[in-house]
Amino acid sequence: MKARRDGTTVVLGKDGHALYDQSGYGRKTEGGLTLSPEEALYLVLKKKITVIDETFESLITEFSSRSGFMRRFLVYRDMRERGYVILPGPQDFRVFRRGERPGTGRTNYLIRVLSERDLITFRDLSDEVASAVHMRKQFVLAAVDDEGELTYYDVKADVLKESGAAPDIPPVTAIRAGNSVITQDVAAFPDPLWFGTKLDKTRLMLSPMETLYLLERGLLTIDGDANGAAIREDIPKEDAEWKEKYQVYAYLRNLGHVPRTAYKFGHHFRVYSGEKKHSELLAHAIPADASMPMSVISRSVRLSHSVRKKMLFACAEQNGIEFIEFARIKL
Structure with a gap:
């Protein structure tokens, strides 16, 4: 089929309607079929159409002058090669269920395309995830590295359920040890609560x-600092992230989960549910308006998968916590 370029789109005559009817390419008009740059370039690459006075090389040179085009084209090509019908969408693309197309099915994925260096702003990401959920779609990030390799991430808002009642702890006394405290009321903390670090049989050190x-x-009285005013003032001096960390820590504890440090995993908390012997989640506390490079998120997700845990970023808002889960997927 012959087509002509019209600015940033490619237009076919009415014979192009077959491409839409059979394979879901383009957008039908009374005069023919309008293709997006990604669709047109792919069809030229597959030798299904020719564009008057253009070659694959001239088209890719022209189209790639648009920001992010090559990343979008690589994702478009990958989806088509996997057998999906993919169309421009409210993010970058909307993807139909495999074997379905316009008129005979519905879209399943909404895909946002990013480079390995792009910043993820969690408040914006949360809005996009919520929009996808409202439309009953699965939100996917497609990250494209500098060599054109693609990694897909399923992104969703995770609602943590209660894991039992909040711990019932009697009042205890302690002495201060830096920004931690040491108590001899060890019996107040039975093992299932997983509080503190034992120094010996009679002493327990509690983290900040x-x-x-x-x-x-x-529930705590500190010798010489009964209301904790001094230690509350000192903890922020050593930990710039204390506010978000504490908000997430308290939220998890109040749901009956057990958050412990995840320093060895490069994150704030590893989280246990109930009396399970192994943690199920890694949680990293951040302000809701925080931004993070996609490369950092990629490392976090790969590590969490290697230790068989979910990777959650806990966005601390004034009115609560929103957990955003990232998981690598194969489409």
């Missing part, structure tokens, strides 16, 4: 997050 949590609940 555990200390703040017990102070906020009125």
